[in-house]
Amino acid sequence: MSRSARVELAVGFVATAVILAGLTFAIAREPARLDTAQAQLLESQVDDAMTLYAQNCAVCHGLAGEGIAATPALDNDGLRGADEDTLTKTIARGRFDTAMPAWSLDDGGPLSDYQIAELVALIRFGDWSKTKDRVVDLGLAPLVPFSADPDPAIFEQVGDLPDGATLQKAITLYATNCVACHGPDGLGTSLAPALNDPTVGTKPSDELTRTISLGSPGTLMAAWQSTLTSEEIDALTTLIQRWDEIPAGAIPAPDVPIPTTEESLALGETLFAQNCSRCHGPEGQGTPRAPALNVKGFLAETSDLAIQQIVTLGVPGTPMPAWGDRMTDAEIQAIVGFIRTWEPSAPEVATPVRGGGGPPWLRAAPQSPTDTGTDWRALLLVFSVFLVGAAAVIGGYLGLQGDGPKQPAE
């Protein structure tokens, strides 16, 4: 056998050995690899599910699965240990007689089977504090109060009305159970319609009673007959019918702080520097153009929701524009959350800056991390491409010149 054949055979044996060794390694590693892959899969499913939760579930089940009003909490060991089928079925098909609708695409909902499986993974294996951060970062935190406290003075006043005891009872019930969705003073929210409204109040009592008792199919309105007694439901019906007699502010909006995360605070800081600091001062200390925000009086008296409303709608008659036209709710909430961080250190009296923050290009901006002067790698790449190309061109050209007279074409 020739020498080259022997070399080739040796190469062949080495290759065979490599294949066998590789496969042995793959076999040995496979169980561990499967475990890792499963853990990674679960992690990525839970991660997706946190976003799905923020988009679909947080509005009723709360920021971190703590439950709001009549919707149950999800962050408990009971559900964590619940079997997968029950959870899947509940999410996919909804629960009869409750506000839980069917979420599966098959049943007219928005979620695919895969997404439902991911949500089940979240309930069984997820971390609710991380979920809370995700909901806040996405700007989807529900800002409805869990419940409210009736205003004591007005509560007394209501007692003096005819049949005042029934109305007082209904106000207490409303503040505990209904305010989450129907809003303070029955003015409605994005979740549920206003009840403090003549078109609702003039409906016949039996229709109102029936809606409260049996719920309203296809909406979030649950059937309350299992939670409330029939007298309580009657009292609520009375309240809806006689709401025009109740003074405004009987069930005021409680102060719900806007939840924040590191990410949302960073966003708020950036947005404040870009949009607000010019008039309100770089640290919110105020300028001749706009009042101070970083001052004890303002921060103590104004709730987060009120600040959000001011930013969103603007202040008519002043230079404060309606920022709701230019920013999303999530961005405005991030700014409000950032402003709120000043409260502990806010001075009693603000010292407005003269001259203000100036246009953005005059303000000291943090140095961009990518801006590090000359990009040597770019120069090197361009230079080496040029060098290779030029070398080939010159080499080829010289080769042609040095080749002497061309052979005749055939």
Next chain:
Amino acid sequence: MHKIFMRLAYILGENPPDRAPRRSRCSNVPLMSDDRPLERMKERLSPPPLPTDDRGRARLVLDTLILHLHPARIPKRTLRWTYTWGLGGLAGMLIGILVTTGIFLEVRYTPTAPDAYLDILNLRSDVWFGDLLRNIHHWSANLLIVVAVLHLLRVFFTGAHRPPREVNWLFGVAMLLLVLAANFTGYLLPWDQLAFWAITVGTSLVSYLPLIGEPLGRLLLGGPEVGPTTLLNFYTLHISFIPLALFGLMSLHFWRVRKDGGLSLPRRAGEALEGTPERVTTIPHLVRREGIYALVWLAAIVLFSIFVSAPLEGIADPGLSPNPAKAPWYFLGIQELLLHFHPFVAAVVIPGLAVTGLVLLPFTDVDTSSVGIWFRSARGRSIALFSAGLSLLLTSAWVAADEFVIRWTDWLPNWPSILSNGVVPLAAVGLVLLALDTWVRDRLDGNAEERVLFLFVFLFVALLVLTAVGIWFRGPGMELFWPWAMPAAT
């Protein structure tokens, strides 16, 4: 090693009764009529004493299965590694690997959305060796494209596409297109974000075909956009139509190699071939090399697949398009053209011209005097080098200039886009090519084959540059970025 082949040849060997019996213990008595079948089986499986002379060896192996593919003897010259680089055989082996792993993958795959994606997840997390099989399939498929293109280059650069092998060149071009189609249809099957949007971008090119573009797109996708029907369409194409066509063409391709007198004979520039070339027996000389080459590549693919996983992103979401949305890498050259030309020119005219050029090549470039010499001659080598360098410089400069300087639509504001952004830039590029060709003809005394070589190398290197730019330098908004400063896709 050749003893093993001998034994294999013996076991696989046919022994038709009308031939004289071999000089071996193997008899022609049919197996069934034997009253001692086990003994007979043992005898048939245990090898006879092997012949020691070449003639005896040849006689033993003459009737083996391998010789359905190869001739019994081949010119010794064609065994040179540096002539064929084993690219055709490697492509064949890769197709074999793809079929084998593909069949295994098929038993754990459902071509419906979104189950397809769940099956891939399942393959990764619950099926033993599922990930390994998928990786081997994925990397072999990508390697196949590279190898098929290299095979085409080898054939062109050694002039082996010229008569009498022009028909086989056409089969080869058709198979290259089929391999691209197979890869493209397979790209969708994992049903992840990467697959979904790459296919959306890729198939959107079809709609620029005149007249038939829109209906053809609907036929391909089974609807107006990529959806579950598309998945089923692509799956069916991927596992039946395309492999079937590929097998047919492969058979024809192999058959034509023999009918055209085997491989073209390699020689050095200026070396004349006279008389009958020295021949060696296929077994073991060729078969040994093929086997070893296959083993080496198999080892490389298996090792690579053990350590590098095929990409898989989140489940396909038709409502969330990533930025940038890129086609599969082998189509990024065309996607890059879209940034420089009107879509009709970029997606239809230029690829159409390229394929037409490949088809016409063996009928225009017919000078058979330089077949078997790499780059035709020493001059040809210099021209190819010159052309490659020039193309590298000009194409890179043109991509950068088009991004920052050239503004056809601003310069010709009232012209329709097909003219200002299509015909005019195409004519400009055409003029540059024409000028270069004229220059090669007049100043470098280039003859016909050298001019074809110059243009081919120039255009191929341009395609390489465009593809590289598309893969590594295009970021969000399809803007130019340095690869190391690439912003994350959103």
